[in-house]
Amino acid sequence: MMNHSNARKLSTFHGLIFKSNLSSSSYASQKRFxxxxxxxxxxxxxxxxxxxxxxxxxxxxxxxxxxxxxxxxxxxxxxxxxxxxxxxxxxxxxxxxxxxxxxxxxxxxxxxxxxxxxxxxxxxxxxxxxxxxxxxxxxxxxxxxxxxxxRDVCSWNVMVNGYAEVGLLEEARKLFDEMPERDSYSWTAMVTGYVKKDQPEEALVLYSLMQRVPNSKPNIFTVSSAVAAAAGMKCIRRGKEIHGHIVRAGLDSDEVLWSSLMDMYGKCGCIDEARNIFDKIIDKDVVSWTSMIDRYFKSSRWREGFSLFSELVGSCERPNEYTFAGVLNACADLTTEELGKQVHGYMTRVGFDPYSFASSSLVDMYTKCGNIESARHVVDGCPKPDLVSLTSLIGGYAQNGKPDEALKYFDLLLKSGMKPDHVTFVNVLSACTHAGLVEKGLEFFYSITEKHDLTHTSDHYTCLVDLLARSGRFEQLKSVISEMPMKPSKFLWASMLGGCSTYGNIDLAEEAAQELFKIEPENPVTYVTMANIYAAAGKWEEEGKMRKRMQEIGITKQPGSSWTEIKRKRHVFIAADTSHPMYNQIDEFLGELREKMKEEGYVPATSLVLHDVEDEQKEENLVYHSEKLAVAFAILSTEEGTAIKVFKNLRSCVDCHSAIKFISKITKRKITVRDSTRFHCFENGQCSCRDYW
DNA sequence: ATAGGGTTAG
Missing domain, CATH: 1.25.40 (Serine Threonine Protein Phosphatase 5, Tetratricopeptide repeat)
Known part of the structure; x- marks a missing residue:
């Protein structure tokens, strides 16, 4: 999830990417061949x-x-x-x-x-x-x-490699130890096998061992796997050591090897080192480009990632499905729909394989940007949408509180013979949760083991607890927790706490909070939620204690931040932040709105603010919540009647939720707000969540 | 005439 400082760093990279001329016809015709x-x-x-x-x-x-x-x-x-x-x-x-x-x-x-x-x-x-x-x-x-x-050495090698490839490492190792003679290939097969099976330590042990055995000098394949092992361990020391071997053995003229070295430095967090190597590669291919671009994204260096992608588009190398997937994921993380659309347009022009990863990344991008219609359009236009695309779309409908649509695509998934996996069920359960379909949700939960031959994961239990907590079924929830086969995760306790907060169930809330304090004492959300629960119940003493405890540990509430994209520029607002150039206008507009809202019957939910502040002051605090600022700004900055979209890092507060309902009616705007758990679609004084969230 | 390495989601 994006935080506001990342959002801030962004703002104007749009447009820079597609300036270069799109001479892409060769790629399209190549496809058609x-x-x-x-x-x-x-x-x-x-x-x-x-x-x-x-x-x-x-x-x-x-x-x-x-x-x-x-x-x-x-x-x-x-x-x-x-x-x-x-x-x-x-x-x-x-x-x-x-x-x-x-x-x-x-x-x-x-x-x-x-x-x-x-x-x-x-x-x-x-x-x-x-x-x-x-x-x-x-x-x-x-x-x-x-x-x-x-049999010759090749026969043994093929067997060893075959076992290693499918992950049967014990079997591979047995043959490896038994074989009469081993050459470089045999060692490499084992080393690679360990890397693939996520046992980089073992891989490096063998790699060191083989260097002392005659007839088994590491070759480009071996060192390349060894580099991948160091990358997997995120161990820059070993990585540099192997880099040294490579140079000393004179193996450093291979492009693929360069690319794996680059990947290693990137994964170890040495992005600039990685870039150095990238710049030294003479014949950069798509893989090296994609790898570098993605490294930037994975370390939140969005601007550099996008600008490198832009360079790639302008070069004679063509991006492929991996590249598209990476860039679209970045757009999804940043919820920058305009840019995502441009990438989509580019993909359409150069021709992309609709069966590839890129399709599902498109669906995910549109879903995360709150454009479920476009996400659906991509799925409907795909000859054979895959499990990830459908699961993504189901999740999108779940977050939009549209269980019928979500379940429709779940049916489609089953009818086309696909096997849903545990993520699919997380989304199906979440569709039920967000719509309050408790019975249906329970049915799906049991079907996971009974009908679909899967086992319940910790995530499924979290969904179940969420489902029960949001509908206030606390007795049932307690028995689920006492009977579940694994230790409840922090997410499960957090869901339970959320439900307790909605229903003012102080006893259970305290229980969940106790667990959360044990698991993640540094997370401010638990303290703040508890304080709010106490405040709502008028238990001022407990509320004060909770806030004091936070101060003592030295943690502060994460600032709420909201952002909106206007004309390809991102505008970020933080609660009570006056630094935006249009702040005075926004303030004035919010003042006008507040008067009209009150005429329509809006009552500020002042219990949410610190209790030792005067009522009028409380009201002031609420007015400057970040999503109100962002909504007001978006309305001011767009033509009358334009739908607006706002994203928020935390969960929407009750007061903002109620206020935005009024604002949608007064200004006749469709307003979409995505908070940390779902989408709220406000229109004519109503919200799509029907106040259930 | 026989094997092998680097980038990818929900």
Whole structure:
């Protein structure tokens, strides 16, 4: 989540990105090359050749032609008519099966080899092994490995690598220890396996070990994995050490290796070091660009990230789905919809793969920016929206308090044969919570284990507690907590505290707060919420104690900040902050609004402010809450009737919520406010949350 | 004629 200081640093990078000319047609036409027409015309020419070869009983060569065109199924069909194809034909066939991960076809080829009485040499055996390993069928690979007449180092390597690749590290290690001789490849396979399985320490132990063994000098692949291991440990010391090996061994002329070094420095938080390496790479490819851009974003250096993306767009390298995903995620984090839309436009012009990650990032960007219609549009326009896109959209509808829409897309997800995962259920449950559909929510909660073959996660329990707490079902909530199979998380206690605050349940609130004080004593939200609960109940003494305790520990309430985007510029407001250039106008406008609101029946919720201040002063404090400032500013800065959007870092307060309802009616504006938990859509004096949040 | 490394969400 974005905080206000990040928001401040931003403001005017929009526009700078797409200034450069978009000469993107080459990329689009390149894409179109792979379409059906092109493919079919190739088949026609080849088809004539294949037909002729078949008529001459030259099936082996016909199969080779089909293999060349990756027409695997046809090739395997022909194999049935070829009695004794040459070894090279088998070799080609297995290769294509391997490349396209076609296990079914691969098995047919293997069967044919067995039936024809052909005696494979070691190379064919190894390729068969490799084919099964590539297809992830280690069971079949192992069978081949056991029955082959002799094995060379490559056979062992393929097995070790195969096991390591699918994460069966113990099995890989057993073979690795057993094998008669090990070369660089064997060591690399193990090192890489450990890195992939998130065991960087093990990886580096092996890496050090191999350097003392003859015949196993690290090569670019090994060091590249070692660098990734250091990155995974975020250990700059080891990283620099390996960087040293690389330079000393003269391996530092490989572009991919540069790129992994850059990634390592970036992940260790040395962004400037990473940039240095990036600048030294002569042939930068998309991966190095994307990696650098993303590093900037991950360390909140938004401006530098966007400006590098802009440079990429202007260069001759083309961004790919990874790049788009990264940039869109940044737009989503910053809730900068205008910029996100520009990126979307650019993607459409250069042609992006609608089946890729980029699609789901688009959905997420629009959802987080509060434009659920556009998010839906992306999903509806996608030939086959994936699980992440649908889950994102469901979450969006949940946050907008639209359970019907959320559940509609959940149905769609099930009907298209996808398996929902635990995140999907978090969003489905949240849809029920935000709409107060308690029974339905409970039903979904139980269906997770009973119907969908998943286990309940800590997140699911948090959702359940949220569902029950927001609807005031505290008895049921207590029994859920006492019976749940894992330790309640801080999020669960925070949900419970939130519900207690709504219903003024002081006893349970204290219980939740006790737990939170243990887990995260430094979080001001707990103290403030407790103080507010006491204040609302008129328990001034307890309230004072709570505030004093905060002072003693030395923590302060996180300042509320709200922001809004006007004409591609972000304006950030902090409570009672008068530094905005239009502050006087905003103040005056809020004054006018307040009079009109009172005529319509608005009563300031003064109990929310410190009790030792006079009533009039309390009212003053409320007026300058950041979201009121942002709303007033947005109205002043846009044409009459324009819908406005405001984002807030904390949960919306009761007074602002009620005030904005009046403001929407008086000014005839549609006002969307996204607080830390959901979207509130105000129109004509009503809020989409129906005061349930 | 046989294996392998770097960037990606909800």
């Amino acid at each position: 792979s379409d059906k027409k092109f493919f079919n015309s190739k088949l026609e020419d080849g088809g004539v050749v294949v037909e002729r070869l078949c008529r001459a009983n030259r099936f082996g060569e016909a199969i080779d032609v089909l293999c060349g065109q990756k027409l695997l199924r046809e090739a395997v069909q022909l194999l049935g008519r070829a009695k004794k194809p040459p070894a090279s034909t088998y070799c080609n066939l297995i290769q294509v099966c391997s490349q396209t991960r076609a296990l079914e076809e691969g098995k047919k080829v293997h069967e044919h080899i067995r039936a024809s009485g052909f005696v494979p040499g070691i190379v064919i055996w190894n390729r068969l092994l490799g084919m099964y390993a590539k297809c992830g069928s280690l069971f079949d690979a192992r069978k081949v490995f056991e029955e082959m007449p002799n």
